Amino acid sequence: MNWEWRQRGSLTFLTLPGWEELGVKAAFTTRHGGFSTGPFTSLNLGLHVGDDPEPVMANRELVGRSLGFGLDRMVCCEQVHGREVAVVDSRHAGRGACSLDDVLMGCDAMVTDCPNLFLTAFFADCYPLYFFDPAKRVIALAHSGWKGTALRIAEATLKVMTSEFDCRIKDIRVFIGPGIGPECFEIDAQRKSQVEGLFTFRDEIIYSYNENRSVWDLELTNRLILKESGIPEENIGSCRLCTSCNQDQFFSYRASGGRTGRMAAVLGLLE
Ligand SMILES: [Zn+2]
Numbered sequence: 502m503n504w505e506w507r508q509r510g511s512l513t514f515l516t517l518p519g520w521e522e523l524g525v526k527a528a529f530t531t532r533h534g535g536f537s538t539g540p541f542t543s544l545n546l547g548l549h550v551g552d553d554p555e556p557v558m559a560n561r562e563l564v565g566r567s568l569g570f571g572l573d574r575m576v577c578c579e580q581v582h583g584r585e586v587a588v589v590d591s592r593h594a595g596r597g598a599c600s601l602d603d604v605l606m607g608c609d610a611m612v613t614d615c616p617n618l619f620l621t622a623f624f625a626d627c628y629p630l631y632f633f634d635p636a637k638r639v640i641a642l643a644h645s646g647w648k649g650t651a652l653r654i655a656e657a658t659l660k661v662m663t664s665e666f667d668c669r670i671k672d673i674r675v676f677i678g679p680g681i682g683p684e685c686f687e688i689d690a691q692r693k694s695q696v697e698g699l700f701t702f703r704d705e706i707i708y709s710y711n712e713n714r715s716v717w718d719l720e721l722t723n724r725l726i727l728k729e730s731g732i733p734e735e736n737i738g739s740c741r742l743c744t745s746c747n748q749d750q751f752f753s754y755r756a757s758g759g760r761t762g763r764m765a766a767v768l769g770l771l772e
Contacts, residue, residue: 502674502676504517504676510534510563511563512534512544513531513533514530514564514567514568515529515679515742516528516529517676520674520676523633524770524771525633525640525768525769525770526568526569526769526770526771527631527768528564528766528767529624529678529679530764530765531764532764534563535559536563537553541556541761541762542762544563544764545762546561546564546762547623548601550763551760565619568767570619572595573595574594574618574619575598576593576595576611576620577597577622578597578610578644580608580622580623582649582652583608583609584610584649584652584653585610586611586657586661587611588612588613588665589612589615590618593605593618597621609643609649610630610642610643610654611642612640612661612662613640613641614640614770615770616770617771619768620641620768620769621642621767623764624678624679624680624744624763625744625751625753625762625763625764626680626686626744626753626754626755627645627649628644628645628646628719628723629642629678630678631678631766633674634666634673634674635674636672637666637667637668637672639662639668641662641768642766645680645723646719647719650722650726651695651699653726655675656726656729659673659730659731670730671733671736673736675732675737677737677740678740679740679744679747679764680743681744681753681755682720682743682746683708683716683717683720684746685716685755686717686745686755687714687716688716690712690715693707693717700722700725705718705721706721706722720739752764
């Protein structure tokens with residue numbers, strides 16, 4: 502599953518040309534090309550991080566314009582680090598696009614078969630999971646940080662795709678976008694034993710350098726959850742870009758100490 506960087510005016514974003522050929526727009530932004538200042542320089546797309554809403558809205562307008570949609574077609578969920586999945590249709594168009602007040606509450610993933618709706622979620626280290634079933638023409642976007650990974654948000658999203666939209670698991674393709682890489686996601690002993698209790702493949706996802714230093718590979722954990730759920734290995738792609746190692750390009754919550762902006766993951770079915 503090939504991904505590439507693309508430029509549209511001042512906006513640079515990661516995209517999936519193979520999905521685009523099948524009528525699906527997928528994008529992940531960088532921190533560059535926008536209007537925010539200070540720790541949010543410059544393409545902060547999160548309204549919830551303490552940035553001035555005015556440049557954030559200008560940034561969202563810019564992303565929509567560059568990708569070819571208006572904010573009245575964007576849909577955003579609250580992102581509470583849980584495992585609730587929202588089924589989205591045209592009635593939800595515009596929810597969360599211009600205000601936090603009308604985001605889809607309590608959810609971390611969205612599924613739709615509606616064209617011309619652009620599922621959007623915001624990231625700084627957590628992993629965006631992009632789902633696409635070309636047979637049923639269903640898409641989903643999930644926010645999977647360490648909590649969502651531990652709660653198997655990937656599996657919860659697949660369940661909604663199969664139960665609500667009749668998707669066959671073998672048809673579904675998944676792309677794992679940029680997030681904090683294994684070399685940078687250090688965990689303490691307590692978290693380590695907690696994670697070890699959750700996954701049968703525990704030995705593959707945690708590397709311990711010594712008693713005090715362990716790291717957790719969130720990307721691989723999501724990949725193994727997807728495989729366990731029945732997604733064929735060849736249907737899973739990733740870019741393996743670490744947000745913390747590449748702060749010149751991305752916002753990183755951990756690397757910045759917490760006060761930083763958010764990139765956006767966008768996924769939409771074209772008409
Ligand atoms: Zn890294």
